[in-house]
Amino acid sequence: MIELQIQKELQGAKGPFVLELDLAIKSGQFWTMYGPSGAGKTTTIRMLAGLMNPDRGRIVVRGEVWYDSEQKINRSPQQRSLGMVFQDYALFPHLTVEQNLTFASRNSEEKGRIPGLIDLMELGTLRNQKPGRLSGGQQQRVALARALVQQPPLLLLDEPLSALDHKTRVRLQDYLLEAHRKYELCTILVSHDLGEVFKLSDRVALLENGKVRRVGTPGEVFLGESEELSLQIVGTVLRIEEQGPNIQIRVQIQGSLWQSTLPFADIKDLRVGDRVVLYADQQHTQIRKV
Amino acid sequence: MNWEPLILTFELATVTTLILLVVGIPLAYWLAFTRWRGKAVLETLVSMPLVLPPTVLGFYFLLAFSPSNAFGAWLDEWLGIQLVFSFTGLVLASVLYSLPFMVHPIQAGLSGLSPSLREAAYVLGKSRWQTLRLVLLPNIKPALLSGVVLSFAHTIGEFGVVLMIGGNIPGQTRVASIAIYDEVETLNYAAANFYSGVLFAITFAILLLVYLTNGGLQKRLWP
Numbered sequence: 001m002i003e004l005q006i007q008k009e010l011q012g013a014k015g016p017f018v019l020e021l022d023l024a025i026k027s028g029q030f031w032t033m034y035g036p037s038g039a040g041k042t043t044t045i046r047m048l049a050g051l052m053n054p055d056r057g058r059i060v061v062r063g064e065v066w067y068d069s070e071q072k073i074n075r076s077p078q079q080r081s082l083g084m085v086f087q088d089y090a091l092f093p094h095l096t097v098e099q100n101l102t103f104a105s106r107n108s109e110e111k112g113r114i115p116g117l118i119d120l121m122e123l124g125t126l127r128n129q130k131p132g133r134l135s136g137g138q139q140q141r142v143a144l145a146r147a148l149v150q151q152p153p154l155l156l157l158d159e160p161l162s163a164l165d166h167k168t169r170v171r172l173q174d175y176l177l178e179a180h181r182k183y184e185l186c187t188i189l190v191s192h193d194l195g196e197v198f199k200l201s202d203r204v205a206l207l208e209n210g211k212v213r214r215v216g217t218p219g220e221v222f223l224g225e226s227e228e229l230s231l232q233i234v235g236t237v238l239r240i241e242e243q244g245p246n247i248q249i250r251v252q253i254q255g256s257l258w259q260s261t262l263p264f265a266d267i268k269d270l271r272v273g274d275r276v277v278l279y280a281d282q283q284h285t286q287i288r289k290v
Numbered sequence: 291m292n293w294e295p296l297i298l299t300f301e302l303a304t305v306t307t308l309i310l311l312v313v314g315i316p317l318a319y320w321l322a323f324t325r326w327r328g329k330a331v332l333e334t335l336v337s338m339p340l341v342l343p344p345t346v347l348g349f350y351f352l353l354a355f356s357p358s359n360a361f362g363a364w365l366d367e368w369l370g371i372q373l374v375f376s377f378t379g380l381v382l383a384s385v386l387y388s389l390p391f392m393v394h395p396i397q398a399g400l401s402g403l404s405p406s407l408r409e410a411a412y413v414l415g416k417s418r419w420q421t422l423r424l425v426l427l428p429n430i431k432p433a434l435l436s437g438v439v440l441s442f443a444h445t446i447g448e449f450g451v452v453l454m455i456g457g458n459i460p461g462q463t464r465v466a467s468i469a470i471y472d473e474v475e476t477l478n479y480a481a482a483n484f485y486s487g488v489l490f491a492i493t494f495a496i497l498l499l500v501y502l503t504n505g506g507l508q509k510r511l512w513p
Binding site for chain 1: 412416
């Protein structure tokens with residue numbers, strides 16, 4: 001269980017604003033911080049990690065106070081038990097894959113976990129390579145494995161998948177989910193990819209200008225639904241063509257194309273390039289802009 | 291031939307470089323990462339020997355170290371150290387004189403590393419010292435090498451500072467650069483040529499090594 005109540009003044013593109021958060025995150029949940037860049041997503045997880053100080057507030061993780069501005073408690077990053085994957089992965093260039101993992105271990109028990117992690121992330125053939133020779137996706141797996149060596153209760157991920165191509169990204173999402181479930185982590189992901197949000201998260205906090213606009217399941221937050229009874233898929237509109245009274249629309253969904261002919265009224269406010277959610281129940285297919 | 295001035299020169303350069311490594315790494319680390327506002331003043335002081343005539347530095351050292359002044363007298367009385375016209379004094383002056391040549395490359399190397407490397411080590415529970423030793427320094431080997439070699443070479447080449455505070459005592463403070471000047475004064479060109487030739491060859495070799503090393507040889511020899 002994580003309690004996060006923090007305030008911090010930040011400089012945005014349009015001048016200063018105050019990041020204000022009040023979130024309660026349950027153990028075992030996968031959370032995503034979603035929102036436009038500059039909304040305070042990365043700042044939030046950096047403050048959780050102790051790499052940045054809030055102006056005031058309180059951070060309590062599993063009953064341990066990590067930060068409390070009133071009681072003047074502020075644990076250093078070293079004293080906070082968490083794993084973090086950085087946007088640029090932050091692998092140590094002078095160490096091999098295996099040495100990077102060994103670097104993270106503090107005792108023989110943690111060292112003993114390394115072979116298991118190397119298997120889980122399928123790094124066996126790369127263990128003696130230096131990070132400079134690995135692809136983005138491979139580096140990402142190493143960074144994730146390194147963050148898990150200490151089996152921290154909390155895993156923070158700062159847009160780790162944003163620089164990867166689609167196929168690699170989907171595979172890494174699977175690795176992430178597997179690790180999250182296997183180690184019963186509390187995971188917080190910063191992302192601005194909706195497909196990723198729907199696939200991975202139990203809860204989303206939608207941040208805008210430092211404020212939490214909405215919190216809930218991805219369905220609640222993005223589709224305004226309280227219950228998810230239908231199939232939902234996120235895609236991008238590629239083409240809209242008139243065909244008599246109807247409109248033919250083509251949507252890219254992950255790797256493949258979906259095409260349908262719908263009444264004009266249903267899609268009149270859509271444009272090429274829009275992010276949309278398709279949802280299908282037994283009778284209908286609907287498309288809605290996110 | 292008399293090798294004594296040359297040997298003394300290399301002794302001075304070695305001792306100076308070793309001390310500079312110990313002093314320069316923490317100073318460069320601090321300059322690279324501090325957010326203290328007065329940082330610019332300290333950076334300027336560190337860089338002063340680059341532009342100041344060595345004789346100015348030597349002159350102030352002479353004043354400070356002289357037993358007839360407060361600081362020099364205090365050193366002499368309490369610690370029994372004579373800094374003027376002694377090898378110890380030469381080392382101290384050389385450390386300050388070559389300071390920028392050690393600090394600048396290391397500071398640039400450290401600032402050039404991605405901040406996330408440090409942060410990743412902190413999050414994994416490593417202290418600042420462990421992070422410096424195990425993560426930062428191994429990733430700036432070329433900068434460290436430049437610092438060591440440039441400080442060494444620069445100390446070999448110093449003349450003005452030594453002349454001011456070292457004098458010309460054989461075996462104590464008579465380094466090669468002074469000996470060359472001395473031999474020329476007495477029209478002994480053969481000896482001056484010998485010292486000069488050796489210094490020229492060695493300095494050339496050292497600098498060549500740096501350029502070769504930082505230009506890729508390092509990756510093959512020291513992966």
